[in-house]
Structures are given as structure tokens and as C-alpha cells.
Amino acid sequence: MTTQTMAASAAHTTDLRKTYGSGAAQVKALDGVSLDLYAGQFTAIMGPSGSGKSTLMHCLAALDTPTAGEVVVDGVALATLKDKALTKLRRERIGFVFQAFNLVPTLTAEENILLPLTLAGRKPDPDWFELVVTTVGLGDRLGHRPSEMSGGQQQRVACARALISKPTIVFADEPTGNLDTISGGEVLGFLRRSVDEFDQTIVMVTHDAHAASYCDRVIFLADGRVVDELDSPDRDQILAHMTDLQEAALRRAGQAGALS
Ligand SMILES: Nc1ncnc2c1ncn2[C@@H]1O[C@H](COP(=O)(O)OP(=O)(O)OP(=O)(O)O)[C@@H](O)[C@H]1O
Ligand SMILES: [Mg+2]
Numbered sequence: 001m002t003t004q005t006m007a008a009s010a011a012h013t014t015d016l017r018k019t020y021g022s023g024a025a026q027v028k029a030l031d032g033v034s035l036d037l038y039a040g041q042f043t044a045i046m047g048p049s050g051s052g053k054s055t056l057m058h059c060l061a062a063l064d065t066p067t068a069g070e071v072v073v074d075g076v077a078l079a080t081l082k083d084k085a086l087t088k089l090r091r092e093r094i095g096f097v098f099q100a101f102n103l104v105p106t107l108t109a110e111e112n113i114l115l116p117l118t119l120a121g122r123k124p125d126p127d128w129f130e131l132v133v134t135t136v137g138l139g140d141r142l143g144h145r146p147s148e149m150s151g152g153q154q155q156r157v158a159c160a161r162a163l164i165s166k167p168t169i170v171f172a173d174e175p176t177g178n179l180d181t182i183s184g185g186e187v188l189g190f191l192r193r194s195v196d197e198f199d200q201t202i203v204m205v206t207h208d209a210h211a212a213s214y215c216d217r218v219i220f221l222a223d224g225r226v227v228d229e230l231d232s233p234d235r236d237q238i239l240a241h242m243t244d245l246q247e248a249a250l251r252r253a254g255q256a257g258a259l260s
Contacts, residue, residue, distance in 0.1 A: 007038035009072075010169045010201040011060055016069035018055050018224075029055040030066065031224035037169065042195040043203045044212040046242065047221030048249070053205045054173055056221065060203070061171045062090045074168040091120050095162030095170035099177040101154040103146040103161075109153075110142040113160045124164065135197070136160045136190050152183025159190055163200065170194075172204040176211050188214045209238040220245060 018030040029052045037043055037060075045053050058064035059071055062078050071078045074093050081089060095116075103112045113133070117124050133139055136156045146154050155175060162170045172191065176184035192214050194200040204215065212218050213235040220228040222245060230241060 007040065009036045010039040011037045011071070011073045011203075013056075013060065013072075014070040016056070016059060016071065017067045018052070018059060018064070019067045028224050030059065030069075032069070033221075033224070033226055035219065035226060037201065037203055038217075039168075039201050040195065040199050041201060041216045042192060042214065044215040044218040045203065045205045045221060046207070046212055046218055046238070047227075048246070051221040052224040053221055055224075057096075057171045057173050057203070057205055060169075061094050061096050062086055063096070091116060092165055093168040095165065095167040097155070097158050097162045097170065097172035097175045099174040101146070101151075101158045101178075103154055103157055105146050108143050108145055109138055109149065109157045112146070112157050113164055115161060116165050120165070122165075125166075128166065129164065131198075132160045132163050135193055137186070150183060151179050152186050155179060155183070155187050156190055159187060159194075163194060163198070169201045169203065172202060174205050174207065176206065176208065184208075184211065209235045209242065212238050222249060 013033050013035045016030050016033040017028070020027045020029055033052070033056060045056065047053055055064065059066045060073070062071075062073070073089065076089060078086065078089075104115065107115065113129075114124055133142065136159060138153065138156055138160065141149060141153055146157070149157070159175070162172070175191070176187050179187060188211055191202050191204065195202055204211070206212050213233065216232055218230045218233055218238060219226055220241065227245065228241065230237060233241070
């Protein structure tokens with residue numbers, strides 16, 4: 001038995017489909033995705049632009065509703081929840097980090113980090129707050145507003161905000177997409193530590209093989225489907241795999257062109 005079959009599932013999808021538009025303009029953003037995301041793992045989702053990565057994350061995080069299929073987070077089927085319960089689940093059990101940090105400009109770093117709890121009318125656990133802030137390395141920046149921080153610092157605030165409610169699972173959509181290598185490394189290091197030291201579960205979309213090499217598992221999407229996955233790959237293995245997938249896609253496109 002592999003470690004993955006023994007690990008608990010933090011979230012899963014069954015035959016997930018998302019279709020945009022209709023008729024000739026119809027786009028199948030997700031075309032039958034069945035996936036288990038394991039607790040205590042750092043998982044990367046990779047794939048070409050338009051392959052459905054963001055759509056998948058949004059459906060998993062209850063920010064979007066699928067056309068068909070099921071999403072289960074922490075044992076709860078999202079489709080069974082009414083609006084209020086869904087908002088509660090999203091607030092308490094799901095964290096989300098966006099590419100564009102999405103901090104509130106008028107709030108300090110500390111206020112931004114605590115925002116999910118403030119909105120829920122909950123008090124922070126001081127020990128956990130301390131631990132998250134120390135790990136994220138922002139102890140001396142807590143009074144700063146986003147405009148007074150670098151991109152990497154802002155994204156680390158966004159990561160701390162995603163973790164503050166101790167969610168079951170954190171979804172991060174290209175969290176290092178807007179960062180230089182050093183700031184990106186800081187954010188990836190923090191995400192890795194939160195998996196290793198706090199037993200967090202993180203799913204991250206990335207285009208970058210180096211970023212994906214921080215992960216325990218890499219899942220590849222193409223045309224709205226899971227086409228492959230790798231366990232604990234290094235950067236070169238990921239790059240080689242991406243090249244193979246791209247060549248296969250080009251061959252398919254070539255065959256389709258020859259047939260038409
Ligand atoms: N709101 C929408 N309306 C219509 N089509 C959409 C919408 N959102 C996404 N799509 C389409 O669905 C497909 C998947 O989009 P998605 O944003 O999930 O891709 P992605 O893998 O995240 O791409 P990228 O790497 O560029 O961020 C694309 O063809 C996109 O054009
Ligand atoms: Mg995207």
C-alpha cells in the first residue's frame with residue numbers, strides 16, 4: 001500500500017464537470033475530474049493555460065458551482081449545503097490564496113490576517129496566531145499596510161490569513177505567479193513548513209516546475225481532465241513530464257488538423 005492510499009482524503013471530486021456557454025461557444029472547462037486530495041500533503045496542480053486549473057480550485061473551494069459531479073470537502077458534499085452553511089464551511093474549513101494577493105489596502109497586516117475570524121465573529125487563538133506570524137516571518141511588519149510591504153511580504157500575509165482559521169485545506173492559485181524568485185521562495189518555504197510542521201493540507205496551482213518541486217505530489221491537467229501525476233518529483237522530472245505532455249498535445253492537434 002502506498003502512503004497515499006493510507007492517507008485520509010481532505011477533499012475529493014467525482015466526475016466533476018463545468019461547462020461555460022452553450023452551442024458552438026460551449027467550453028468544457030472541467031470534463032470529468034475525479035481526484036482525491038490527501039490530508040497533510042502539499043499537492044501541485046499543473047497544466048497548460050486554459051486547462052481548467054482555476055476552475056477546479058474554485059469548484060473545490062466553493063467559490064464556483066460545478067455543472068455536474070460532486071465535490072466533498074472534509075467529508076461534506078458541497079452540493080448538499082444551503083448558502084449559509086456553505087459560507088460557514090468556506091470560512092472555517094477552507095483557506096484561499098490568490099495570485100493577486102487580495103489584501104484589504106486600508107487594513108494593517110495583522111488586521112488582514114485576522115479578517116476571516118473578525119468576519120466570523122471569532123477570537124484568534126493567541127498561540128496559533130503567534131506561531132503563524134513567526135513562521136511567516138512577519139513579526140515586525142504587523143502594523144504595516146499592504147502598500148508598505150513588498151510583494152513577497154504581502155503574499156505571506158495572504159498565506160497567514162488563509163491559515164489563521166486552521167482550515168482543513170488551503171487552495172492557492174498561482175501564489176507565486178506575481179513574485180520574483182526570492183519572494184516566491186519565501187512563500188513556497190512557508191507553505192512547505194505549514195505542511196511539515198502544522199500538518200496543513202495545501203493544493204497549489206503553478207506553472208513553475210521549481211515551485212511544484214516543493215510539493216509531495218503533482219497532478220497534471222489538460223483540456224479539463226487529469227492526465228497524469230507524479231509523486232515527490234524533482235524539477236527536472238517535472239520539466240521532462242511537461243515537455244512530454246506538450247508534445248502529446250501538439251501531436252493530437254496535428255492529427256486533428258490532418259483529419260479536418
Ligand atoms: N467565466 C467564464 N466564462 C467562460 N469561459 C470561461 C470562464 N472561466 C473560464 N473559462 C474557460 O474555461 C477554460 C478553463 O479556464 P481556467 O481559468 O480554469 O484555466 P486555467 O488552467 O486556470 O488557465 P491559466 O493557466 O491561464 O490560469 C478556459 O478555456 C477558459 O477560457
Ligand atoms: Mg488560472
